[in-house]
Amino acid sequence: MNKERHFHISRRKELPWYRAWAIRGAAIVLALLVCALVTMLLTGEDPLRIYATMFAGAFGTARKAWVLGQNLAILLCISLAVTPAFRMRFWNIGAEGQVLISALACAACMILLADRVPNWLLIVIMSAASILAGAIWAVIPAFFKARFQTNETLFTLMMNYVATQLVAYFVIVWEVPKGSGTIGIINQSTQAGWLPQIGDSKYLLNILVVGVLTILMFLYLNYTKHGYEIAVVGESERTARYVGIKVDRVIIRTLLLSGALCGVAGLLLVGGTDHTVTTTIAGGRGFTAVMVSWLAKFNPLAMIFASFLLVFLGRGANEISTVFSLNHSFGDILTGVILFFIIGSEFFINYQLHFRSEADYGAPGSERPTEGGKGKAHV
Amino acid sequence: MKKTLSILLALCLVAALLVGCGAQTPATETQQPAGNDEPTPVDEPTPVDETDPKADLKVGFIFLHDENSTYDLNFLNAARETCAAMGFAEDQFIYRTNIPEGQECYDAAAEMVDAGCTIIFADSFGHEPYMIQAAQEFPEVQFCHATGTRAHTEGLANYHNAFASIYEGRFLAGVAAGMKLNEMIEAGDFAAEDAKIGYIGAFTYAEVMSGYTSFFLGARSICPSATMEVTFTGSWYDETAEKEAANKLIADDCKLISQHADSMGAPTACETAGIPNVSYNGSTQDACPNTFIVSSRINWAPYYEYVINAVLNGEDIPADWTGTIATGSVQLTDVNEAVAAEGTVEKMAEVADALVAGELQVFATDTFTVDGEELSSYMADVDTDAAYTGDTEVIADGYFHESEFRSAPYFDVQIDGITLLDTAF
Numbered sequence: 001m002n003k004e005r006h007f008h009i010s011r012r013k014e015l016p017w018y019r020a021w022a023i024r025g026a027a028i029v030l031a032l033l034v035c036a037l038v039t040m041l042l043t044g045e046d047p048l049r050i051y052a053t054m055f056a057g058a059f060g061t062a063r064k065a066w067v068l069g070q071n072l073a074i075l076l077c078i079s080l081a082v083t084p085a086f087r088m089r090f091w092n093i094g095a096e097g098q099v100l101i102s103a104l105a106c107a108a109c110m111i112l113l114a115d116r117v118p119n120w121l122l123i124v125i126m127s128a129a130s131i132l133a134g135a136i137w138a139v140i141p142a143f144f145k146a147r148f149q150t151n152e153t154l155f156t157l158m159m160n161y162v163a164t165q166l167v168a169y170f171v172i173v174w175e176v177p178k179g180s181g182t183i184g185i186i187n188q189s190t191q192a193g194w195l196p197q198i199g200d201s202k203y204l205l206n207i208l209v210v211g212v213l214t215i216l217m218f219l220y221l222n223y224t225k226h227g228y229e230i231a232v233v234g235e236s237e238r239t240a241r242y243v244g245i246k247v248d249r250v251i252i253r254t255l256l257l258s259g260a261l262c263g264v265a266g267l268l269l270v271g272g273t274d275h276t277v278t279t280t281i282a283g284g285r286g287f288t289a290v291m292v293s294w295l296a297k298f299n300p301l302a303m304i305f306a307s308f309l310l311v312f313l314g315r316g317a318n319e320i321s322t323v324f325s326l327n328h329s330f331g332d333i334l335t336g337v338i339l340f341f342i343i344g345s346e347f348f349i350n351y352q353l354h355f356r357s358e359a360d361y362g363a364p365g366s367e368r369p370t371e372g373g374k375g376k377a378h379v
Numbered sequence: 380m381k382k383t384l385s386i387l388l389a390l391c392l393v394a395a396l397l398v399g400c401g402a403q404t405p406a407t408e409t410q411q412p413a414g415n416d417e418p419t420p421v422d423e424p425t426p427v428d429e430t431d432p433k434a435d436l437k438v439g440f441i442f443l444h445d446e447n448s449t450y451d452l453n454f455l456n457a458a459r460e461t462c463a464a465m466g467f468a469e470d471q472f473i474y475r476t477n478i479p480e481g482q483e484c485y486d487a488a489a490e491m492v493d494a495g496c497t498i499i500f501a502d503s504f505g506h507e508p509y510m511i512q513a514a515q516e517f518p519e520v521q522f523c524h525a526t527g528t529r530a531h532t533e534g535l536a537n538y539h540n541a542f543a544s545i546y547e548g549r550f551l552a553g554v555a556a557g558m559k560l561n562e563m564i565e566a567g568d569f570a571a572e573d574a575k576i577g578y579i580g581a582f583t584y585a586e587v588m589s590g591y592t593s594f595f596l597g598a599r600s601i602c603p604s605a606t607m608e609v610t611f612t613g614s615w616y617d618e619t620a621e622k623e624a625a626n627k628l629i630a631d632d633c634k635l636i637s638q639h640a641d642s643m644g645a646p647t648a649c650e651t652a653g654i655p656n657v658s659y660n661g662s663t664q665d666a667c668p669n670t671f672i673v674s675s676r677i678n679w680a681p682y683y684e685y686v687i688n689a690v691l692n693g694e695d696i697p698a699d700w701t702g703t704i705a706t707g708s709v710q711l712t713d714v715n716e717a718v719a720a721e722g723t724v725e726k727m728a729e730v731a732d733a734l735v736a737g738e739l740q741v742f743a744t745d746t747f748t749v750d751g752e753e754l755s756s757y758m759a760d761v762d763t764d765a766a767y768t769g770d771t772e773v774i775a776d777g778y779f780h781e782s783e784f785r786s787a788p789y790f791d792v793q794i795d796g797i798t799l800l801d802t803a804f
Contacts, residue, residue, distance in 0.1 A: 061490070181582070182480045
């Protein structure tokens with residue numbers, strides 16, 4: 001018997017932007033519908049109340065809006081960090097580790113230098129230390145890639161675990177009190193090394209810093225020679241070499257930048273808001289950032305929306321599990337559903353489904369030509 | 380191409396329709412006249428008494444993990460029990476589970492304040508600095524933190540610590556262990572001088588040291604030849620490490636095992652090896668019917684009720700509150716008669732009465748020695764600092780005054796008869 005597929009898949013040509021966004025929009029709508037359905041089946045709640053709760057979780061109070069802004073800023077900052085490397089086709093999935101190690105460096109300065117140097121100097125030192133730590137953590141795999149062609153995906157991934165274990169070790173060294181397994185708020189009474197607060201909100205500084213970085217990164221990638229070199233290396237290393245770009249140098253330089261930006265994220269987290277360090281301080285954002293960067297097609301301005309979307313959904317899903325007294329994992333399930341649809345929509349943007357209509361099959365029972373003809377050979 | 384576009388458009392239309400229709404529903408509902416047959420979804424038939432302060436009260440609970448941790452489950456159950464006993468309506472309490480010991484704890488507490496909570500409880504030691512941070516910012520809200528140590532030195536009128544005299548519970552559990560050891564010696568299972576207990580602790584931290592020492596003293600008060608070996612896992616919850624630690628102690632010829640860690644690792648290892656086990660946090664009898672003897676636990680409901688009532692009556696909450704056997708905070712589970720020695724229940728009741736009456740002290744200095752000598756003076760680290768500097772004399776009237784100068788334990792004396800196998804943590 002000859003079994004024909006009822007559809008086949010082909011690669012699309014570039015879609016006009018409005019159609020691509022229509023597909024994405026439809027995916028989000030579908031995701032929200034499925035989320036509402038799942039929640040409704042489990043809790044019997046009115047789906048509208050579910051959406052309202054999601055919205056309230058993200059914007060319900062001024063504080064919630066600020067926290068949303070803070071989470072958005074940190075995620076965006078890490079996304080910006082991984083982007084130049086990705087444009088270069090250097091798969092840096094070590095942002096988590098780079099943020100962690102810079103958070104550790106920042107905390108170390110705050111703990112060890114608090115009583116020894118004036119506060120302004122401490123802030124300068126810890127900023128430098130954080131950025132340097134992140135940069136070093138990123139440049140190690142870059143060096144090996146440039147020199148020995150090692151696999152950067154595995155290398156950066158492994159560096160995450162090294163960073164996590166280092167943080168775990170130092171948490172035990174500096175834990176207060178011994179046996180608690182936590183450092184607690186560093187310099188809670190003196191506030192030494194805490195980044196200054198702008199106005200009433202302790203989150204505003206982080207948001208402003210990341211806002212400026214976003215614009216700078218956009219300019220860097222699109223309007224500078226460095227940005228152009230990154231794009232050329234990403235397209236083809238051979239072309240890059242041919243036109244006289246020193247590929248090794250570009251790789252190392254770009255990863256230094258990547259790591260340094262992760263360092264800024266670590267600095268803002270520890271010095272700006274959390275004032276502590278834990279193994280979970282990056283909270284998986286080093287990996288979520290990969291998704292943000294890809295969803296935004298490596299465009300820093302589009303990343304604002306992509307990270308807003310992910311943070312909004314995450315906060316909303318959490319609120320649902322709190323308000324409807326569901327297990328915390330329920331929020332993760334909803335986020336999973338939403339991400340599934342969003343990532344799935346990229347498939348429909350890049351590929352096209354061709355359905356076979358009745359006409360293609362011809363009248364039932366009639367002979368029709370087939371391309372393969374293997375089935376036919378037996379007839 | 381055209382087809383996909385039309386499918387897409389259709390989908391968008393359906394979505395728009397659904398959203399559109401949905402958006403209209405509440406609007407029409409509000410326009411309905413009040414005299415509708417359908418029961419209006421306004422308040423349940425709760426007797427809304429305007430003068431009842433209880434109806435305005437809102438309480439928030441912050442938990443480190445969720446039901447899957449025996450430690451947090453113990454708190455969750457107490458919170459549910461308290462809210463039910465208080466007759467709170469659904470919107471009068473908020474539970475937030477899986478709140479890490481970081482900035483998230485402050486955010487959760489602050490959001491609870493925004494939501495109108497006037498009492499906020501947190502259950503994990505590492506939440507303390509964030510609770511203090513929130514307490515400084517919201518002086519009109521009461522922040523009550525279990526297991527913390529800083530309330531009495533922080534000087535905040537709205538920040539409080541609580542713990543329970545769980546060392547008394549462990550002493551009683553130790554009595555049950557001693558009875559079991561005696562029974563095994565009499566049955567000729569081993570010689571009296573081989574009565575060695577194994578104990579798995581999380582860290583070499585006062586809470587754990589106070590726990591295993593009181594357990595050992597309880598056992599030795601019944602079985603005078605008992606000795607004990609303690610090993611540490613370096614984690615409050617690590618099933619594999621706790622299981623391995625139990626197996627190590629069993630291989631080391633320990634005749635009975637107890638633990639201070641939150642997983643089922645040690646109890647299940649004991650069940651497999653057929654070694655009697657005294658548990659913690661709650662009964663493990665279902666999983667270990669042939670080896671479980673008894674378990675001590677802290678019941679947090681009395682504290683929750685105490686705080687809520689104090690706020691309702693406008694009374695002050697002390698910086699430190701220590702629950703006892705008498706307040707119902709220190710509890711022991713039902714004894715597993717199949718494993719425990721005969722007369723265990725009666726003996727434990729007798730000892731408990733003596734403890735409540737004050738006739739018996741767990742840490743009476745004539746029951747233990749340190750480096751061969753009786754302890755006559757000890758400076759304990761009551762006012763927490765990183766270096767554990769002793770600051771308060773805690774021995775008076777012939778016993779170590781545990782949990783009196785602050786609620787969290789501070790007994791960290793290493794007594795004779797207990798061998799620490801590894802102190803890496």
